Amino acid sequence: MQFKSKLPHVETSIFSVMSALANEHNAINLSQGFPNFKSDQKLIDGVSSAMNSGYNQYAPMAGRLDLREAISKKFELLYNTTYHPESEITVTAGATQAIFTIISAFIKPNDEVIIFKPAYDCYQPAIEVNGGKTIAIALETPEYTIPWETVKTAVTPKTKMIIINTPHNPSGTVLSASDMLQLEDITKNTDIIVLSDEVYEHIIFDNQQHQSVCRFKNLKQRSFITASFGKTFHNTGWKVGYCCAPKILMEAFRNVHQFNVFSVHHPTQKALAEHLQNPDNFIELPEFYQEKRDTFLNLIKDSRFKFKPSNGTYFQVLDYSEISTENDVRFAEQLTIEKGIASIPLSVFYDDFQDHKVLRFCFAKTNETLKQASEILNKI
Structure with missing residues (x-):
């Protein structure tokens, strides 16, 4: 062949x-990047209980509604904003799948996507397999900050998406409110989609606040957030995450998601929905x-x-x-x-x-x- x-x-x-x-x-x-200690036994028991209780067939394509409702409440609690559980949240087979599906749903041949290096290694292959062109901008070392003036000059009529990651893997840095405001200004009055990889949203130190894109009204309207239960609850092998976005963007996402994944492990979703009822588990x-x-x-x-x-x-x-x-x-x-x-x-x-x-x-x-x-x- x-x-x-x-x-x-x-x-x-x-x-x-x-x-x-x-x-x-x-x-x-x-x-x-994986823990060598076990996750909460109550969560493990919850998955086992869900299996024994018969939750072994397909979950809804977008994810169990009770889990999406729990995610929506989490955003309201942490960021004073929320996403509609029926139309703006989708449960995914980990954050990497969400990222790949977002890129597949929107990036066409010759579209340009801005990413920041050093970057997690799944972004660029997903762009290129869909025919897009990666525009890589190096973070300024040793602080690993985004050079926003360089970003402004890199934006062209072909720029379809900008991918950010905060807290940042591999450097361990976080974006500030000022960073988000500059991104908001750069993307204003454009059709650029922002993909915000926020899988470490709950792992942030020294009393800093996580500056999610959903805190910024104009950014939220054009952004996807990808998140990971595996990172949050010490069970990366379960490969369950989710993404959030305005309804019009999420509809396009689900058009692709339903054909490359359809639905995610049902008993784990059942257990996670219950586990999120106690905010201390992530706070x-x-x-x-x-x-x-x-x-x-x-x-x-x-x-x-x-x-x-x-x-x-x-x-x-x-x-x-x-x-x-x-x-x-x-x-x-x-x-x-x-x-x-x-x-x-x-x-x-x-x-x-x-x-x-x-x-x-x-x-x-x-x-x-x-x-x-x-x-x-x-x-x-």
């Missing part, structure tokens, strides 16, 4: 590569993860790595420039093979592989794991 791949240059994800390397060398895996998350961050950083404060505490997500970027001049990919490999600790090099998130001598470590781990990891890092 002869065929031409629509993504001929895509290689195996760096997350898969580093996790495989960690497994091969029995290294502590702080590379891929207490910042404190929980800040304790993890602070524990990790306190344990490595005397190491040779330099760092600025992460503002959000469960990732911490460490600067190794005073330790080695080695390329970050090679240095990450060396740490995994020779020292027994796995991380993620940030250069792989750039088209031109910018190497700022930094690695990303996941601190969503037990305190015992963080202690073991710190003992290795302190010896480097």
Whole structure:
């Protein structure tokens, strides 16, 4: 057979590569972003109970209504705004599926999509497989801020979408209200759709407020929000998330969603709807993860790595420039093979592989794991 791949240059994800390397060398895996502790037993029992109670057939295409109603109430509680549960919220097979479906629903050949590098690795392939053109703008290091003047000049009549991510993976930074106002101004009087990847919305530190696009009236009218229950409730393998958008945008989303997914795991939706009835299950998350961050950083404060505490997500970027001049990919490999600790090099998130001598470590781990990891890092 002869065929031409629509993504001929895509290689195996760096997350898969580093996790495989960690497994091969029995290294502590702080590379891929998943917790190594279990989620709430009540939630696990809720899924089991739903299965035993017969919730094993197709859920509604848009998701169980009680779950969508719970999501709507969460937005009202946290952001003083909401989305209509029947027409503006859809349950998805994780946030990545939501992102891919949004892009597939709106991006046509030669449409331009602005993204910010370093960027989570699912954005660009989704754009390109749909025939779109990625316009990548580098965040300004070391603070990883958006250069808004550059964004203004990058917008053209072909610009169909801008993708933002806050809190930001991989850098751990968060967008401010000022950032959102500038995005609102740039997109005013245009047909540009904003895709706001907010999967770490509940993991934000030092009493900062998450600046969701839904807080800004004019942004909300043109935006999708994608979110992840897996990130929120420590069960990434369940692959359940959701997206929100105004009705007219959501209708276009569902036109695609119904044919590539149709519906999402029913018993998990039933359990999540019940779990969200207690707001403490998500309101207490910042404190929980800040304790993890602070524990990790306190344990490595005397190491040779330099760092600025992460503002959000469960990732911490460490600067190794005073330790080695080695390329970050090679240095990450060396740490995994020779020292027994796995991380993620940030250069792989750039088209031109910018190497700022930094690695990303996941601190969503037990305190015992963080202690073991710190003992290795302190010896480097």
